Amino acid sequence: MRKGKLTDQMRWMRRLVEGTFFGIKIGSCLSVCALMLFSGCSGPDSSASDATPAPLSPEDALESFQVEPGLKVELVASEPMVQDPIFISFDATGRLWVVEMRSFMPDIDGHGEREPVGRISVLEDTDGDGVMDKGTVYLDSLVMPRSLAVLSDGVLVVAEEALWMTKDVDGDLRADSKTLIDPDYAGSTLPEHSGNGLWRGVDNWYYNAKSSFRYKRVNGIFKRDSTEFRGQWGICHDDAGRLFYNYNWSQLHADLVPPNYLSRNKNHTPTTGIDVGVTLDRSVFPIRPTPAVNRGYIPGILDERKRLKEFTAACSPLVYRGAALPKEFYGNAFVCEPAGNLIKRNVVERKGLLLTAHDPHPGTEFLASKDVRFRPVHLATGPDGALYVADMYRGLIQHGAYVTPYLREQTLSQKLVQPIHYGRIYRIVPERWEPPKKINLTTESSQALVGDLSSPDGWYRDVAQRLLVERNDKSVVPALEDLALNGPGELAKFHALWTLEGLGAGDPDLLFKALNDSSPLVKSVALRLLEPFAVANAQIRGELEKTLLTEWSNAPIEEVLQMAFTAGVLRQQVATELLTGIATRYDTSALMRDAILSGIGDREYDFMKNLLASHDWQSQDPARAIFLETLSAAIVRKGYPSEMKGLLSLLNVSKKDFGWRERALLTGMSIQGFTGKIKPIH
Secondary structure, three states, X not given: OOOOOOOHHHHHHHHHHHOXXXXXXXXXXXXXXXXXXXXXXXXXXXXXXXXXXXXXXXXXXXXXXXXXXXXXXXXXXXXXXXXXXEEEEEOOOOOEXXXXXXXXXXOOOOOOOOOOOEEEEEEEOOOOOOOOOEEXXXXXXXXXXXXXXXXXXXXXXXXXXXXXXXXXXXXXXXXXXXXXXXXXXXXXXXXXXXXXXXXXXXXXXXXXXXXXXXXXXXXXEEEEEEEXXXXXXXXXXXXXXXXXXXXXXXXXXXXXXXXXXXXXXXXXXXXXXXXXEOOOOOEOOOOOOOOOOOOOOOXXXXXXXXXXXXXXXXXXXEEOOOOOOOHHHOOOEEEEEHHHXXXXXXXXXXXXXXXXXXXXXXXXXXXXXXXOOOOEEXXXXXXXXXXXXXXXXXXXXXXXXXXXXXHHHHHHHOOOOOOOOOOEEEEEEEOOOOOOOOOOHHHOOHHHHHHHOOOOOHHHHHHHHHHHHHHOOHHHHHHHHHHHHHOOOHHHHHHHHHHHHHOOOOOHHHHHHHOOOOOHHHHHHHHHHHHHHHHHOHHHHHHHHHHHHHHHHHOOHHHHHHHHHHHHHOOHHHHHHHHHHHHHHOOOOHHHHHHHHHHOOOOHHHHHHHHHHOHHHOOOOHHHHHHHHHHHHHHHHHOOHHHHHHHHHOOOOEXXXXXXXXXXXXXXXXXXXXXXXXXXXX
């Protein structure tokens, strides 16, 4: 080979051969290399090695944005007031709390990331002009802080992979105490794969992404409960309380059902309902070349202009429920893609029991920047109804554990490692928008907070509910009960019911009255909240059983779904009758089948016999065959000898009687791994 200066391609090839790729040994590495060469992806583009422009000032960065028509981007805060922001949240006084992960990737190898330089800051707009002008460090000396949640009497903080309760005792906005709640909260030291979120659900539990834990304060003590595993980075809910989250490669997932229902039946693994992909669309449309992405060497990740084509770093989804943006944005789900310097907008729609989402303007993103250092990593709605963006503002956002040789080459050649400790907070609002008057819900009376549950703005409803529950002021129970029955809309009633639950003031008489509401959402919540009363009181259970048997056939499908779940607290005979009817009518719905298995939990054999005896289940039907397969698999998984014997006896028939139902049962048994030799008698 001719001596002289190595080309970019030669250096890239030598690194592959001399080192490892993704931690893979040389043999596999060469295969990867060959794949790239044959696909035409021979390493970094020569144009990509040109020096990247210097960091933009916050004012110049505003000029780099392309945002949807009719909207504008405003600067709220920037360095040095805020540095490396990765999580933002407004408290009830309108102050902005920021988690600053200041030790993230100080250099290309991540040296120093365990240094205790992380912090939590509180930003305030003291003159009401919409720009933060005062910053207070609430808590510092933190190792890789992840998230926080502000409470009336303290702040939950995730740092050092643990969950802490911190308190400001003297009112100076600086933490005076730090009490360990859960040392195992995060589950991993890797920031991309550790628990985060602390999102307060409408059911008064705190949910987390990349985690199977949830938390709730009961009598002053936080208790941890297991729940379904959700997402990777960021979590939120919509107006109905459905949880949304995502993964770096798949931008939007959601739970179609309330937490922990589908995990009740240990004999059955649900096929849907939890962690449902709301959209298959992974496309993104940056407005600048983005070669410095970790998967840029894979064919199809970058287009011919070296622009990212699909999500590789999707994070922090937010269902917008504010009042500042035009009404067509309400209920939309926004997703950050820091690798592409953009934010995606999804219009979410409900179709029966399912949710779907689509990009309203394919080819053009809601917000995109020409600045390579614009790294949107978290979204929040403010008390002003605006959409807020936390911009980590740095070149390198990939954690060191996943910096490939390709990304290392790109990052160093474009001089993206430095500078660090920058950061910006932006606000997206209509063009003619002006900041509203500052608010402070902490000074409102409890009666006024009850009124806030009727607000058209989801931030107010959520915060008012939290404050009322934390105050534990039982004097507002009558007002909440009146709102639950006579509120101006379903969302006011919805929050009133959950606030009563949080206060421990649920009343079965009130809940039965709520079952007469016209809203399926309100009626479904009433059913959920009636369940513990039905378990504890036979009379209440009897009244609930009568109500469900009478009303299920005329109820909308959303309410029927909840009825199937609630069947789990009914007597077996009643549950069987109810669920047989539901199974017969909604046998084509996979989600309804899973709900029925949850409601019939541990009684699958008796339920199956009831179905087989039903007149409606005699004629061959593909959907019903699938359901019988599912029941059979659950029975085998349970493994009770008497039920297994009964299941086998159903197959001991002559060849002419070995029909579609018998084949379905046998298929279910084989799915679960049953290996017995079962043959029809000839």
